[in-house]
Amino acid sequence: MYDTVIIGSGLSGLICASILSKEGEKVCIVEQHFKPGGSLQTFNRDGRIFDTGVHYVGGLENGQNLYNYFKYLDIMDSLKIRKLDENAFDKISFKDGIKEYPLAMGYDNFVEQLSSFFPRERENIAKYIEYIKNTIKAFPLYNLSIRGTEIPEEFFYQENAKKVIEGFTQDITLQNVLAGNNPLYAGVPSKTPIHVHALINDNFIQSSWRLVDGGSQIADALIENIGKYGCEIKAGSKVVKIVSEKREMKHIELENGEKVYGKRYISTMHPANMLDIMEEGSFNSTYTEKIYSLEDTMGIFGLYLTLKENSFKYRGSNYYHYADVDSWESERKRSYMFLTPAISKSDDYADSAIALSYMDFKEVERWKDTRYLKRGSEYLEFKQEREEILIEEISKKFPELKGSIEKVYSSTPLSFRDYVGARNGALYGALRDCNEPHKSFISPKTRIKNLYLSGQNIILHGILGVTIGAVLTCGSILGFEYLIDKIREKI
Numbered sequence: 182m183y184d185t186v187i188i189g190s191g192l193s194g195l196i197c198a199s200i201l202s203k204e205g206e207k208v209c210i211v212e213q214h215f216k217p218g219g220s221l222q223t224f225n226r227d228g229r230i231f232d233t234g235v236h237y238v239g240g241l242e243n244g245q246n247l248y249n250y251f252k253y254l255d256i257m258d259s260l261k262i263r264k265l266d267e268n269a270f271d272k273i274s275f276k277d278g279i280k281e282y283p284l285a286m287g288y289d290n291f292v293e294q295l296s297s298f299f300p301r302e303r304e305n306i307a308k309y310i311e312y313i314k315n316t317i318k319a320f321p322l323y324n325l326s327i328r329g330t331e332i333p334e335e336f337f338y339q340e341n342a343k344k345v346i347e348g349f350t351q352d353i354t355l356q357n358v359l360a361g362n363n364p365l366y367a368g369v370p371s372k373t374p375i376h377v378h379a380l381i382n383d384n385f386i387q388s389s390w391r392l393v394d395g396g397s398q399i400a401d402a403l404i405e406n407i408g409k410y411g412c413e414i415k416a417g418s419k420v421v422k423i424v425s426e427k428r429e430m431k432h433i434e435l436e437n438g439e440k441v442y443g444k445r446y447i448s449t450m451h452p453a454n455m456l457d458i459m460e461e462g463s464f465n466s467t468y469t470e471k472i473y474s475l476e477d478t479m480g481i482f483g484l485y486l487t488l489k490e491n492s493f494k495y496r497g498s499n500y501y502h503y504a505d506v507d508s509w510e511s512e513r514k515r516s517y518m519f520l521t522p523a524i525s526k527s528d529d530y531a532d533s534a535i536a537l538s539y540m541d542f543k544e545v546e547r548w549k550d551t552r553y554l555k556r557g558s559e560y561l562e563f564k565q566e567r568e569e570i571l572i573e574e575i576s577k578k579f580p581e582l583k584g585s586i587e588k589v590y591s592s593t594p595l596s597f598r599d600y601v602g603a604r605n606g607a608l609y610g611a612l613r614d615c616n617e618p619h620k621s622f623i624s625p626k627t628r629i630k631n632l633y634l635s636g637q638n639i640i641l642h643g644i645l646g647v648t649i650g651a652v653l654t655c656g657s658i659l660g661f662e663y664l665i666d667k668i669r670e671k672i
């Protein structure tokens with residue numbers, strides 16, 4: 182009998198385990214994959230390290246929000262990080278890609294750098310930045326304020342991100358530059374709420390970092406710490422049944438038939454995947470319908486290139502390129518995000534490169550009943566075609582890339598589905614919709630008194646969003662003020 186049993190060893194599961202272990206609880210994490218870490222995992226191809234889901238992280242400068250959370254979690258000092266280009270952590274380009282518009286770190290610097298491309302828009306860019314600064318103030322856990330840790334009322338009445346951005350300027354290019362990194366939240370023009378855009382952008386404007394040699398170091402550091410507190414991780418243990426009775430959790434059952442018992446349970450799975458393995462009637466029909474009607478975020482096609490030694494320069498920016506002057510809805514196949522991971526063996530050259538481009542699950546649905554490495558030749562041909570299109574497009578911006586490529590690998594939404602259990606291979610779980618904000622708000626508490634939820638579906642995805650979500654979940658267990666006091670004591 183554990184105090185808390187956590188389903189899933191992604192960032193959310195590991196942070197919840199860390200917080201509760203620090204409080205003296207006996208915690209067990211159950212993970213389906215043989216390796217813990219979820220989207221923090223890296224994978225290795227020909228000696229190169231590729232990230233699954235952490236390409237850059239914001240707010241890690243001493244005193245900033247993620248720094249403070251990671252300090253409390255005792256992992257900040259062990260992370261190897263490298264700052265991106267302060268004047269352009271992201272570069273946005275359109276069509277021929279010649280002009281690269283910078284998104285810069287620091288509020289004033291953001292205005293300064295962008296104004297040099299749009300001199301007549303300086304005032305409007307400054308107003309946009311003021312708006313972002315004001316919006317994030319409504320989120321106490323973002324700012325680690327002790328007051329009002331409940332979800333702010335404003336959360337439910339947010340406006341549409343695209344419309345708000347368009348309100349700052351008539352300049353179409355600038356509108357699309359300001360929304361240029363919207364793949365960070367899989368933006369949908371008619372649905373994405375402005376608070377999602379504001380929280381994520383503000384975090385990166387504070388400061389933006391790469392994790393040197395991959396994001397799995399976050400998982401490794403957390404695993405080492407929770408191990409010291411005696412937390413157990415059962416890897417390679419898929420949960421196939423979640424059993425409750427009269428609104429109280431009884432146990433969970435693993436694929437091998439083993440039952441795991443706890444006084445309390447936290448599920449970090451997609452809530453619909455969780456309902457799939459619960460008895461019908463565990464929740465009332467309103468909740469069940471709400472969860473099953475959650476819309477997925479878009480899926481992604483991932484291109485992973487291994488590069489010849491000292492042939493392609495490391496870039497301190499992420500490149501968001503769009504086939505048209507439309508960062509929301511440009512042709513998917515020819516629009517991409519491109520980056521070079523940071524490696525400890527060189528500051529100047531990259532040994533690999535990654536490009537991500539939207540891919541609807543429907544495009545791979547015909548192979549949905551297949552598994553990794555057994556999807557057949559048609560699937561491989563389908564992937565190869567996408568690889569070639571993408572390499573061709575990226576090479577227009579970086580002509581030296583083609584000659585630097587050693588080997589090409591790729592992934593589709595099916596890979597994410599099978600690797601980290603992403604429902605329908607969705608990039609970031611459930612989509613937030615400003616037209617129906619309550620629908621995509623999932624509380625960490627459930628009607629089953631000892632079952633809690635955490636993970637990217639409850640508040641926000643991303644390293645910061647999931648960290649805040651885990652604090653919210655554990656705050657509902659331990660008491661918010663108590664937990665926030667503990668965090669503040671450490672910073």
Ligand SMILES: Cc1cc2nc3c(=O)[nH]c(=O)nc-3n(C[C@H](O)[C@H](O)[C@H](O)COP(=O)(O)OP(=O)(O)OC[C@H]3O[C@@H](n4cnc5c(N)ncnc54)[C@H](O)[C@@H]3O)c2cc1C
Pocket residue numbers: 188189190191192193194211212213214217218219220221233234235236237238239418419420421449450454481537597600601602608609635636637638642643644645647
């Ligand atoms: C391609 C991509 C790029 C990204 N880039 C960035 C970035 O640059 N910066 C950033 O901040 N964020 C980024 N993100 C988002 C970020 O990685 C995620 O939001 C975050 O890691 C999710 O953490 P989680 O704990 O909610 O879920 P996960 O990491 O998905 O963890 C859930 C875990 O639950 C396990 N699980 C599921 N079902 C079961 C079961 N039945 N039994 C046992 N275990 C189960 C899974 O195997 C998994 O390990 C990216 C995501 C993707 C996909």
